[in-house]
Amino acid sequence: MxxxxxxxxxxxxxxxxxxxxxxxxxxxxxxxxxxxxxxxxxxxxxxxxxxxxxxxxxxxxxxxxxxxxxxxxxxxxxxxxxxxxxxxxxxxxxxxxxxxxxxxxxxxxxxxxxxxxxxxxxxxxxxxxxxYLHNPAIAHARKLIEDGAIGRLVHFRGAVDEDYQADPELAWTWRATKADAGLGTLGDLGCHLISLASALVGPVESLIAETRTVHATRPMGDGSDERRPVENEDIASALLTFANGVHGVISTSRSAWGRKSYIGFEVHGTEGMITFDQERMNELRLYQNRGPLAEQGFKTILTGPSHPPYGQFVPAAGHQLGFNDLKVIEAREFLRAIAEDRQAVPSFAEALHFEEVIHAIAVSGETGRRVQL
CATH class of the missing domain: 3.40.50.720 (NAD(P)-binding Rossmann-like Domain)
Incomplete structure (x- = not known):
């Protein structure tokens, strides 16, 4: 067959x-x-x-x-x-x-x-x-960093937010339990931000964090007055130290009104910075401290065929890729990895580091102590 x-x-x-x-x-x-x-x-x-x-x-x-x-x-x-x-x-x-x-x-x-x-x-x-790792805009951000476009990296700042748990009267579900969901916003959202930070900056070495549950209980949603406890976190924030010495600050919330698929980050270097917003996933912004001071400012890079594999979907810039397109790129990576007898990216090995980081954030949030990875 x-x-x-x-x-x-x-x-x-x-x-x-x-x-x-x-x-x-x-x-x-x-x-x-x-x-x-x-x-x-x-x-x-x-x-x-x-x-x-x-x-x-x-x-x-x-x-x-x-x-x-x-x-x-x-x-x-x-x-x-x-x-x-x-x-x-x-x-x-x-x-x-x-x-x-x-x-x-x-x-x-x-x-x-x-x-x-x-x-x-x-x-x-x-x-x-x-x-999200397979977004051509992210691949280009990584290339800019590797090419030294913003100099030596010094700082990463990022947030990932949605509002699917913002309403305190939203019915209780399995997502509120550690036995069924495990972590809360860290497992749903935070791991995506860690994947991007790791791809752009490198592995995380240590961190200290705080976590909070915004809505302690939720209604059962069956017309009764019964409410059940929420066991996992709605908000988490952490100070990160990457293995290469870069400092980082991240936060994640599943209770942020108005946020639908927000993953925003800034990568700061000694000669500029790169910013990105997942809700505008076909755009990358670049600042470089070059040229006359009066003419310096952010440049918006609109992804197009010059940012592979965008051109496989659309032959012209400005027509936009979407969430499902990124999954097609991901499927391609997996199928090619199987054909070439290599591990895909991210395999269980890379993903394990992302999950070690979010679980370390949860531990630090509970203990108040810095955690070494």
């Missing part, structure tokens, strides 16, 4: 994103192995069958273990709630599959480390869904 068979577990926002990515990656790039959309899993069975038909999969199943065991499936995409990531990924690795996993890797750092060991023992290829 030719090509790589795709098995998708989950049909929510990210499940659909994966289906779209693997369904179109060959058309966009052409330089990847052939793929087959083989099995889609959701519950109950009729839902799985309906989405399999909608997304273009050969069949649907309500049993994820059936999907993992299917010999036609080569890549298992896991887009389920956090608490089952470890079990599903470990089963897929044991079955000899490659794993495309959404963030976070697992509820605990110990589970994430076990998953990395399992992948290494089996020789399977892995990738974790940090699709």
């Amino acid at each position: 030719s090509g790589l068979g795709i098995g998708l577990i989950g049909t929510g926002f990210m499940g659909k994103c994966h289906a779209l990515a693997y369904g179109s990656v060959k058309a966009v790039f052409g330089d990847v192995p052939d793929t087959r959309l083989e099995v889609l899993c959701d519950v109950p069975q009729d839902k799985a069958e309906a989405f399999a038909n909608q997304f273009g999969f050969a069949r649907g199943t309500a049993d994820w273990k059936d999907l993992v065991a299917d010999p036609k499936v080569d890549i298992v995409c896991i887009t389920t709630p956090n608490k089952v990531h470890r079990e599903m990924a470990m089963a897929a690795l044991e079955a000899g599959k490659h794993v495309h996993l959404e963030i976070p890797m697992a509820l605990t750092i110990e589970d994430a480390r076990d998953m990395l060991k399992a992948a290494a023992n089996k020789g399977s290829k892995t990738i974790v869904g940090y699709n």
Whole structure:
């Protein structure tokens, strides 16, 4: 059987994103192995069958273990709630599959480390869904830094905010529990900022942090007066020291009214700075202290075909890539890694560092102490 068979577990926002990515990656790039959309899993069975038909999969199943065991499936995409990531990924690795996993890797750092060991023992290829890393604007920011456009790096400042938990009367869900969700805003949002900081500046060496739960309880949402506690953090902030000596300040909130998909950062150097805002994801701003002082100012760089692989989607600047396009680029990276017998970026190995950082922030927030990574 030719090509790589795709098995998708989950049909929510990210499940659909994966289906779209693997369904179109060959058309966009052409330089990847052939793929087959083989099995889609959701519950109950009729839902799985309906989405399999909608997304273009050969069949649907309500049993994820059936999907993992299917010999036609080569890549298992896991887009389920956090608490089952470890079990599903470990089963897929044991079955000899490659794993495309959404963030976070697992509820605990110990589970994430076990998953990395399992992948290494089996020789399977892995990738974790940090699709913001695949934005051509981010790749260009990294190139500017490597080329010395802003001199020696001295400081990173970043924030990642959304408002999906800002309303105090929003109904309680599994996301409020450590047993089902693990970390709160750190696991949902903060890890994305850490992935970008690591890509642009390098690994984090130590940190000290504070965390807060904004809304201590939430209503059950069934018309009763019962409220249940929120066990994980709504806000987290940290002072970072990177391994190369660069200083950093980051914050993340899932209770920030008005923020929808905000990931903003500034990278400061001795000769300028770079800024970015995910809500304007096709723009990068660059300041360089060159030329006459009266003419210095920020330059807005609008991504286009000169920022690969933008041109594979659109032949002209100004037409904009979107969130789902980044997942297509991510799928391409994974398929090419499998074909070239190398690990994709970010694999479980890179993603483990991101999760070590967010768990260190949680520990520091609880203890008030600096944590060494």
